[in-house]
Amino acid sequence: MSQKVVPCDESDPKRAKDEDVRCILDGLLLQMIHLIEDLELLHSQVNKESCRAQLVLARVRLHQGFHRIPAEAQLPRGRPYKALTRVIEKDNYCGKVFKIIRLPVNAILGYLLPVKNIFGCLVSDNLRIANRHCDNCLDLVVECANVQRKLQLTIISIENLRNLLNQTTMSSDAK
Amino acid sequence: MSMIFNTEYGYLEALTRGFKNGMLKHSDYLNLTQCESLEDVMISIQGTDYGLIFGGEQSAPSVERIERCLRDRLLQQYYYIRSHSTEPLTTFMEFIRYPFMIDNVALLVAGLNNHRSMKRLLRMCHPLGEFDQLGAIEVASNSAELFDAVLIDTPIARFVPRDLPMESLRYLDVEIVRAHLYRAYLEKFYAYCSQLGGNTANVMTNLLSFEADRRTITIAVNAIGSDISPKDRLKMFPTCGYLPKIALASMSNLNETDKIRDVCNVFDGYGKMFDNLERDSDGMITLEDRFLMMEAKKNVQTFLQQYHFGIFYSFIKLKQLEVRNIVWISECIAQRQTDRINAFIPIPLD
Numbered sequence: 001m002s003q004k005v006v007p008c009d010e011s012d013p014k015r016a017k018d019e020d021v022r023c024i025l026d027g028l029l030l031q032m033i034h035l036i037e038d039l040e041l042l043h044s045q046v047n048k049e050s051c052r053a054q055l056v057l058a059r060v061r062l063h064q065g066f067h068r069i070p071a072e073a074q075l076p077r078g079r080p081y082k083a084l085t086r087v088i089e090k091d092n093y094c095g096k097v098f099k100i101i102r103l104p105v106n107a108i109l110g111y112l113l114p115v116k117n118i119f120g121c122l123v124s125d126n127l128r129i130a131n132r133h134c135d136n137c138l139d140l141v142v143e144c145a146n147v148q149r150k151l152q153l154t155i156i157s158i159e160n161l162r163n164l165l166n167q168t169t170m171s172s173d174a175k
Numbered sequence: 176m177s178m179i180f181n182t183e184y185g186y187l188e189a190l191t192r193g194f195k196n197g198m199l200k201h202s203d204y205l206n207l208t209q210c211e212s213l214e215d216v217m218i219s220i221q222g223t224d225y226g227l228i229f230g231g232e233q234s235a236p237s238v239e240r241i242e243r244c245l246r247d248r249l250l251q252q253y254y255y256i257r258s259h260s261t262e263p264l265t266t267f268m269e270f271i272r273y274p275f276m277i278d279n280v281a282l283l284v285a286g287l288n289n290h291r292s293m294k295r296l297l298r299m300c301h302p303l304g305e306f307d308q309l310g311a312i313e314v315a316s317n318s319a320e321l322f323d324a325v326l327i328d329t330p331i332a333r334f335v336p337r338d339l340p341m342e343s344l345r346y347l348d349v350e351i352v353r354a355h356l357y358r359a360y361l362e363k364f365y366a367y368c369s370q371l372g373g374n375t376a377n378v379m380t381n382l383l384s385f386e387a388d389r390r391t392i393t394i395a396v397n398a399i400g401s402d403i404s405p406k407d408r409l410k411m412f413p414t415c416g417y418l419p420k421i422a423l424a425s426m427s428n429l430n431e432t433d434k435i436r437d438v439c440n441v442f443d444g445y446g447k448m449f450d451n452l453e454r455d456s457d458g459m460i461t462l463e464d465r466f467l468m469m470e471a472k473k474n475v476q477t478f479l480q481q482y483h484f485g486i487f488y489s490f491i492k493l494k495q496l497e498v499r500n501i502v503w504i505s506e507c508i509a510q511r512q513t514d515r516i517n518a519f520i521p522i523p524l525d
Contacts, residue, residue, distance in 0.1 A: 051512055056459075058506040062499050062520070063463040065278075065301075066242045073286035073296055120350030122397040125461045 035151040042144045053133035082110045180482040197224030245498040275304025281353040334359035354411035365415040378485030387416030395426040
């Protein structure tokens with residue numbers, strides 16, 4: 001079946017507008033693919049960091065024995081303390097984004113370092129390293145959430161533009 | 176000495192050497208590292224001297240189950256030696272159990288401070304560290320009462336320092352309490368072994384001095400960045416090691432790993448522990464690993480001499496390390512991260 005090829009007529013303002021919309025759509029589709037790629041990379045980095053943290057914790061058990069660190073006994077209960085790391089939503093030019101804020105340790109105000117609060121003041125190197133990996137995981141998860149949001153906005157924009165194009169095509173066909 | 180030793184302890188020494196000969200060799204570790212699942216690990220373990228330790232349990236294979244069964248075998252071997260021993264070996268064997276008792280007490284203190292129920296905490300205790308009064312401690316409703324019970328009736332009562340503030344125990348860090356108890360234990364064990372004399376004194380004072388130095392260096396490094404005062408750090412350092420008092424005093428004031436390394440460099444063997452650590456940024460080989468490797472080597476060398484109690488101590492230490500190695504291999508397989516499976520601590524038995 002041969003398709004009727006309509007040459008682009010730049011003098012036709014409606015066609016020019018359609019052309020612009022299609023160019024924007026192409027750009028958005030490319031952006032969507034890049035964002036999907038970024039998201040997958042971030043997912044694999046989160047997976048890598050959390051696996052590394054788990055292995056380092058297994059190393060702690062090798063050094064200190066399986067029985068010495070039952071977290072169930074050491075997790076604080078009944079002594080409230082405030083989180084050092086908070087996730088907040090901030091406005092920027094492309095909408096709302098998540099941001100991590102890290103508060104300084106201040107025992108008087110109840111801002112305690114979790115690793116010392118749970119495992120005591122003599123924290124081994126391995127526990128500190130596992131803690132760092134978990135902190136990196138947090139940063140990556142927030143970045144993931146931001147990329148996911150951008151991706152959703154891009155997909156919504158693509159759908160809106162497609163709807164707009166479809167409406168334009170339908171109205172020109174009706175004429 | 177050798178004739179007298181053999182009449183009392185010859186059988187137990189031979190038995191312990193037999194146990195030690197049954198420990199895993201390099202080829203056994205190779206088999207374990209090539210396993211693809213925990214079931215394979217359990218089958219490989221049953222092909223070693225451990226035998227059919229997993230019994231008829233129908234539960235799914237897990238790292239916890241493997242650790243529990245290996246630990247039960249160690250318990251059997253320990254209690255067999257202990258129940259057939261006579262004094263002074265009996266007291267010596269009890270000294271081997273005290274660190275586990277200290278760990279159990281530290282666990283109970285931490286748990287009580289965090290409002291956990293005693294019943295649950297008692298289930299988490301290590302069986303080798305159980306003592307008669309442990310169950311009776313259930314009536315203690317806070318950690319100060321717990322220590323009153325410890326002070327009066329328990330075997331580790333003598334390790335509680337007089338200057339430990341009982342009234343503020345719930346606010347004291349449990350690691351600091353553990354460090355104080357362990358220091359007292361090491362020094363008393365050292366004094367006991369010195370008093371025994373002969374080969375036992377030679378071998379055990381060497382091992383315990385190394386352990387004391389290792390505790391000192393580890394506490395000094397772990398205390399970096401904490402708010403423990405130099406005076407309090409010094410109180411946690413055991414004094415029965417090779418490191419002289421001046422080294423302990425200077426390490427209690429240091430807040431950088433490089434400066435601690437400089438102090439250790441003066442004493443042959445300890446400075447090398449810090450070499451090349453910065454190359455491994457993944458945290459797989461740390462100071463603790465270096466100390467464990469050296470400890471394994473020293474414990475294996477203990478078996479080169481006869482007619483001393485050191486082999487009982489070394490066997491328990493080596494067996495514990497073997498259990499931890501097998502648990503490490505199992506964890507790598509369970510987590511499907513087998514690139515680091517060979518990072519267990521080698522025991523040079525071959």
